[in-house]
Amino acid sequence: MKRTNQLRRGSCISLFKRNRLPSPFQYYKGQGLKFIGGGEWKSACCPFHDDKRPSLRVRLDTGGFRCMACGAYGGDVLAFHMQRHRLSFIEAAKQLGAWEAER
Numbered sequence: 001m002k003r004t005n006q007l008r009r010g011s012c013i014s015l016f017k018r019n020r021l022p023s024p025f026q027y028y029k030g031q032g033l034k035f036i037g038g039g040e041w042k043s044a045c046c047p048f049h050d051d052k053r054p055s056l057r058v059r060l061d062t063g064g065f066r067c068m069a070c071g072a073y074g075g076d077v078l079a080f081h082m083q084r085h086r087l088s089f090i091e092a093a094k095q096l097g098a099w100e101a102e103r
Contacts, residue, residue, distance in 0.1 A: 020098040024063035027077040027096075031084070033058070047084060048072040 021027075028035075028044070035042035036054060046056035046067040055069035063076035074080055082092040093099035 015100050016093055017098050017100055021063075021077055021096055024058070024077055025060045027063070027080075028058060028060070031080075035060075046070060046072065 022030075031047065033044040033047070033056070035044050035058070037043045040059055040061070041057040042060060043054035044056045044058060045051040045054050046069060048056075048067060049070040049072075051067075051069065056065060056067045056072075058065045063078075063080070064074065065080055066073040072083060074083060078089070078092055078096060078098070081087065081096055082089060085092070085095075087095065090099060
């Protein structure tokens with residue numbers, strides 16, 4: 001069988017392990033975010049632009065985030081990691097320990 005650089009849909013699903021992503025609270029703390037506020041959405045200074053006032057909103061239960069100033073957004077820590085470090089899905093998943101090595 002000829003091997004290509006593209007992964008089939010089925011093989012991507014089997015290699016990515018969402019349950020291995022770090023917890024949102026631990027991940028965002030490790031990224032240096034300092035949260036303020038109560039409720040479901042916490043506020044922090046946005047690392048995607050020169051933020052002087054907390055404009056980033058983060059849900060620590062899901063990892064979802066949105067910056068009210070620059071518009072950066074995503075649904076989980078993987079999306080945040082991809083954007084912050086300019087990585088592909090697979091590169092970010094590997095760095096976060098959520099990509100199973102091919103055998």
